[in-house]
Amino acid sequence: MNDSDEGAGHAAQSKRKDARRNKETLLDAAAAVFVTSGVEAPVRDIAAQAGVGLGTIYRHFPTRADLIIAVYRHQVDACAKAGPALLETSATPHAALGRWIDLFVDFLVTKHGLAAVLQSDDAGFDALHAYFLDRLVPVCAQLLEAAAAAGEIRSDMDAYVLMRGVGNLCIGADSDPRYDARRLVELLIAGLGRPH
Numbered sequence: 001m002n003d004s005d006e007g008a009g010h011a012a013q014s015k016r017k018d019a020r021r022n023k024e025t026l027l028d029a030a031a032a033v034f035v036t037s038g039v040e041a042p043v044r045d046i047a048a049q050a051g052v053g054l055g056t057i058y059r060h061f062p063t064r065a066d067l068i069i070a071v072y073r074h075q076v077d078a079c080a081k082a083g084p085a086l087l088e089t090s091a092t093p094h095a096a097l098g099r100w101i102d103l104f105v106d107f108l109v110t111k112h113g114l115a116a117v118l119q120s121d122d123a124g125f126d127a128l129h130a131y132f133l134d135r136l137v138p139v140c141a142q143l144l145e146a147a148a149a150a151g152e153i154r155s156d157m158d159a160y161v162l163m164r165g166v167g168n169l170c171i172g173a174d175s176d177p178r179y180d181a182r183r184l185v186e187l188l189i190a191g192l193g194r195p196h
Helices: 003-037 043-050 054-060 064-089 093-109 114-118 122-149 159-170 181-191
Strands: none
Touching: 003 043, 003 054, 003 064, 043 054, 043 064, 054 064, 064 093, 064 122, 093 122, 093 159, 093 181, 122 159, 159 181
16 A cells, blocks of 8 residues: 555544544434424524535435434433443432433434424334334433442342333423422432432
């Protein structure tokens, strides 16, 4: 390989990184717009938030469903990556679990209309739900195991059951301003602690 080939390889790699970063910026912008305006928000609002043209969005995501699915997967991935990072940076495993559950609640509460849009295509919804479980249940299990090993929580809590319980507490959080799902989830997580 000569110097020009090596330079071309670095340039191509740099371009791929830039493209990936641009796509992530676009997905973050779409997620932010979905939170404030729902999944039916105009694509031009997403483009403005991301600082790109409409063509850029349509080049990456030809249909609204493609964009919604990509945002959902992007948010699931971010939540999954956060678990191990929180374990490394939090004062205790129980604190890491609490912070991760906060992120999980944010994810659940801010999906605004996603489930309704996706349920029109049962196969697509089933695949996304399986992706959600495959990515997040192991992360929750890792956090629970670390907190149990540290003696901070009881050791008989199942990750899927906890996530399902948190999900059930979040139902209706966006339709009743008097209902504080986050407070109830906080009590649930505190209740996992071992009595002293």
